[in-house]
Amino acid sequence: MSDNSQYQPRIAAFLCNWCSYGAADLAGVSRLQYPPNIHVIRIPCTGRMSPKFILQAFRQGVDGVWVSG
Amino acid sequence: MKSLLEYVGIEPGRLHFSWISSAEATKFQETVVEVTESVKALGPAKHMIKDIRKVA
């Protein structure tokens, strides 16, 4: 492993139950490999997303936020 | 929101939005890789963090 890959960011992923969360499920079933840095938070719909969530995530020290519908 | 956060100085690349249907497992996997790489390239977040852990 090279040096810059030592750093493992924490990323909060807000995923819509019906879209990206489903995709994540399918990715798992299909045994697709992806980085383990994302911490998934399932939201009932992307419409539930609020700018407060994004700021709250940053406030608690995540390195990135990903919102996916 | 993305534009405002970037305006006040949060680096572009910390906040991502995407649109993936439940059938698009490949796109999901590709996006995770992309998001992770982009955040990794920026290094640890420096701003907006409320760190109160300073106790013996």
Place this chain on the structure above:
Amino acid sequence: MADKILAKDKLGDFLGKLQADYEVYAPQEVEGKPQWAPVEESDKVLWDFSNTHTSPKDFFFPQTEIMMRFKNVQDHENGMVMEAEPPLANKRLLFNIRPCDAKAFQVLDLIFVQDEMTNDLFWKDKRDKTTLVGLACSDPCPSCFCTSMNCGPASTTGLDALVFDLGDKLLVRALTEKGEAVAEGLDDAAEADQAAAEEQTKAAEAQISSSVGMDKVNERSVMELYEAGMWDRVYENCLNCGTCTYVCPTCHCFDIQDETQGESGRRVRNWDNCMSWLFTMHGTGHNPRGAKKDRVRQRFMHKFKYIPVKRDGEIGCVGCGRCVLLCPVNIDVRRVVNDMNA
């Protein structure tokens, strides 16, 4: 109490000597406004200013003050480690504080430090370790009304020493032991200088153009004032923001919160203000001061009636005029008190 004299061009040496023992702060020009700042060069110290933009109360009562920190520790006998915040490390000296602001701290002493049980350690620690050297007002503003509030341009209450600016020299009047320590080594003042200081005070008092009547406020009962019709108009344009309380040198309400993060956390107290609906909100959902009128009334009643009743006539206002200048909708405390007194 001997008056001492200090030539203004010796100020650098004088403050330099004090800096060996104290962290010295004084009003200086910061971003175009007179503000409190640590003294680095003595010629930056302001002499010709009305008063600092915000009050110096945060030297003793910071807007955010950490009271203690804690952490869950599984194998500790209490299951938790708690750690007090260290007290102030150094002695401090506030140079050129206005007499009204110093008077405010004396009023707050009556509230924060009442007896053995009611003794705010955070406040007292900072008060004990700070020396207040005042600067008598020679040019009060039109918004000042200190003389109506048991205070004045050369009021000595709450101060350790008082300085009169006599042009090229300063008359230093030590008032307490702490003040004597500051004035130590200075030459005695001549009678002419003392007379000049008296003269200056009289002129300043005469210059204070606004006055506020308190006689009927003092006579009337709490309930009579509380139910007065004037409150129906006072609150109309109030925004319920916290400007007046946060710039006020005597407003002292706070809100204690525990902030946690994972296994650790801290207890902080932050300024709070009675203009916010959240201030008196109960856990039940009931709010005894639910309407804007109640909240506006509370601020004035507290300062001009409740505190005088409970603290032997001391008024919870020193007439510094900051709220008069900074209220976004010009709710003028002088007008309100005069209405209460009508």
Place this chain on the structure above:
Amino acid sequence: MEAVAQKIRETAAKLLSEGKVDCVIGYAQGTVPMRDYPYFAYTPEEAQNLTWSPFCCNNLANFLIRRPKGEIGKVAIVAQGCVSRSIVGLIKENQIAREDVYILGVPSPGMVDRRKVQDRFPLKTITEVTVDGEDLVVKGKDFEERIPQKEVRRDNCYTCVQRNPVIVDEMMGEEGPSDWGGNIDAVAAPWEKLEPGERWEAFIDEVDSCIRCYACRDACPLCYCHVCFVDEAMPQWCGKTQDEADVATFHILRAFHCAGRCTDCGACESACPQGIKVRRFTSKIEKDIRELYDYSPGMDLEATPPLSVYRPNDPQEFIK
């Protein structure tokens, strides 16, 4: 200016005596220089206290909503361009009914920024400021000076695009030119040029004198939420401390909540006791809204606010 004030007094007295409205919201002369304050006239006699000057820096639309329901019935309100736009916004957001408000329209002369005047006389006390035509006469203990008003206007008045009211029941003067020629898109420019790290520094530098009094929020006619996000405790979105993260959260979210609604009336900036340029944040958002949706808030009662509808052609460049 005085003619407009006279017309306001006469009209207000007439409306009140005829019982057409229960209250007239306007301005009265303040007790300190350059601070005229919102005033509520309930009788024709009280209407004589009303005034109109370049010192009317509050947004009166604010007072249409911040009162208990049923406390006053129909009100007349003095409104220049930005205030009328706020009223349009409030009607659209169903906060007030059009028929409950009688709008006394005034062309805005551009308001004076008292901080800019004070900055001309650092550390001195200004005792009196009067208007003389296009100039201000500023008096202090040992000085008297004339300053052209146009040099000390509020920033938002320079970049105003709508000085005349957009909806009116009765005009209180001749309509004037609609703008002052300033470029509203330029407000956000200084920060847009910076690198991310510098922007953060500039942002923190701007807000670090904030005392969290929330005057900017409370002076704003858009901020009518019953419980503001800063007051919410469970979960607590924004801590109550002076920590950088808490102050930043407040300013970012406050600005964001005004997206697509801010009429750039400048009441927030005028209200701030610390002189923080809070418009820096909102104007950036409004610029984005103009660019993305070609929409300016409060200009048209019929237009649909862009953030409350979905259109298939909505811009989505930010989405992967």
